Amino acid sequence: MSDIQIRDVSVGYGATPVLDDINLTVRGGSTTAVLGGSGSGKTTLLRVIAGFLRPSRGEVVVDGRVVAGPGVWVSPEKRGIGYVRQEGGLFPHLSVAGNIAFGLPWPRRRHRERVLELLDLVDLPAALADRHPDQLSGGQQQRVALARALAPGPDLVLLDEPFSSLDTALRASTREATSRALRTAGATAILVTHDQGEALSFADEVAILRGGAFRQIAPPRVIYGEPVDALVAAFLGDAVLVPGTADTGAVRCALGRLPVRGFVAHGEVEVMLRPEQIVLTDPGQGMVDAVVRSLAYFGHDAVVELDVETGVSADGAQHGVRARVAGLAPPSPGQRVGLSVVGPVRVYPRADVSHLS
Numbered sequence: 001m002s003d004i005q006i007r008d009v010s011v012g013y014g015a016t017p018v019l020d021d022i023n024l025t026v027r028g029g030s031t032t033a034v035l036g037g038s039g040s041g042k043t044t045l046l047r048v049i050a051g052f053l054r055p056s057r058g059e060v061v062v063d064g065r066v067v068a069g070p071g072v073w074v075s076p077e078k079r080g081i082g083y084v085r086q087e088g089g090l091f092p093h094l095s096v097a098g099n100i101a102f103g104l105p106w107p108r109r110r111h112r113e114r115v116l117e118l119l120d121l122v123d124l125p126a127a128l129a130d131r132h133p134d135q136l137s138g139g140q141q142q143r144v145a146l147a148r149a150l151a152p153g154p155d156l157v158l159l160d161e162p163f164s165s166l167d168t169a170l171r172a173s174t175r176e177a178t179s180r181a182l183r184t185a186g187a188t189a190i191l192v193t194h195d196q197g198e199a200l201s202f203a204d205e206v207a208i209l210r211g212g213a214f215r216q217i218a219p220p221r222v223i224y225g226e227p228v229d230a231l232v233a234a235f236l237g238d239a240v241l242v243p244g245t246a247d248t249g250a251v252r253c254a255l256g257r258l259p260v261r262g263f264v265a266h267g268e269v270e271v272m273l274r275p276e277q278i279v280l281t282d283p284g285q286g287m288v289d290a291v292v293r294s295l296a297y298f299g300h301d302a303v304v305e306l307d308v309e310t311g312v313s314a315d316g317a318q319h320g321v322r323a324r325v326a327g328l329a330p331p332s333p334g335q336r337v338g339l340s341v342v343g344p345v346r347v348y349p350r351a352d353v354s355h356l357s
């Protein structure tokens with residue numbers, strides 16, 4: 001099990017910087033998901049770790065050994081790192097067994113037993129061993145790519161959006177098979193993704209990459225429940241933001257007086273809560289009343305846009321909020337309802353969110 005440390009790393013292409021002085025530690029045997037928008041530098045980070053790109057500053061340390069840094073350069077093939085790309089990248093002219101064996105050291109390439117073991121590890125039947133990649137589904141191809149990456153027994157596996165080309169059902173089962181295989185192999189893993197649900201469900205830690213730097217690195221529940229700022233809150237999941245005035249431990253806003261979690265900014269603040277924290281009741285039964293403006297129905301749940309009746313701000317605008325409710329009996333547009341808020345909310349200094357609108 002390898003710890004990995006990225007220390008003060010900066011890297012770019014030519015004169016264009018992509019990552020600026022970033023730090024990241026991944027505990028041996030754990031999985032970290034790096035979540036960021038398109039072009040934020042996720043693949044660049046993996047390329048630096050794998051050794052396909054040299055950082056201009058800082059160092060990369062794998063299992064206590066500096067593999068990139070001032071005066072130090074370990075070539076990719078000597079780093080013992082497995083890499084799974086978005087499209088799998090299987091060799092089309094080789095069978096499944098041939099592809100997997102390619103990841104094995106020379107003397108072991110003929111060991112059919114090890115190939116079958118690896119197929120089993122990624123939850124694929126031995127009968128697929130002699131097929132070619134074009135005779136497999138997308139999910140099966142991704143699992144073969146994972147088996148190939150795991151073949152040499154790497155301590156560290158880098159996964160670059162390996163599930164993004166799969167449909168929803170296949171995506172979930174491939175993700176689970178991957179997670180199981182990584183745990184069984186005891187490998188440390190870094191998963192790059194732009195899918196929030198995937199990051200939250202797959203990883204032990206989630207790292208938010210934005211503007212060339214990590215804005216927050218924390219376990220899924222912490223990063224979702226206690227985002228450090230409004231940008232992270234809005235980036236990771238759906239965030240409802242309303243203006244408020246905070247004093248000790250509580251905030252007053254259009255939804256009533258609400259308890260605050262974590263850091264309390266006093267005075268004029270922006271209040272952040274998740275849409276599932278808003279519960280709909282009969283009119284007069286909640287903290288405030290509201291009228292349903294519109295509804296997006298998803299089957300298992302529905303997102304309801306509401307105009308809060310007490311929420312008229314100084315400029316006369318009505319405060320809108322968004323609630324996520326169970327899909328069984330959602331309200332209808334125009335209906336009057338009561339609103340209650342479950343659990344504490346977060347507050348941020350008002351200036352923090354001015355650039356979100």
Ligand SMILES: Nc1ncnc2c1ncn2[C@@H]1O[C@H](COP(=O)(O)OP(=O)(O)OP(=O)(O)O)[C@@H](O)[C@H]1O
Nearest residue numbers: 013014018036037038039040041042043044045194
């Ligand atoms: N070989 C290259 N030469 C020059 N610029 C590059 C090169 N590769 C990537 N870039 C630029 O570096 C930035 C980061 O790219 P990178 O591929 O790391 O982003 P990403 O977060 O993985 O994006 P995506 O989610 O779209 O794959 C982008 O602006 C991209 O255009």
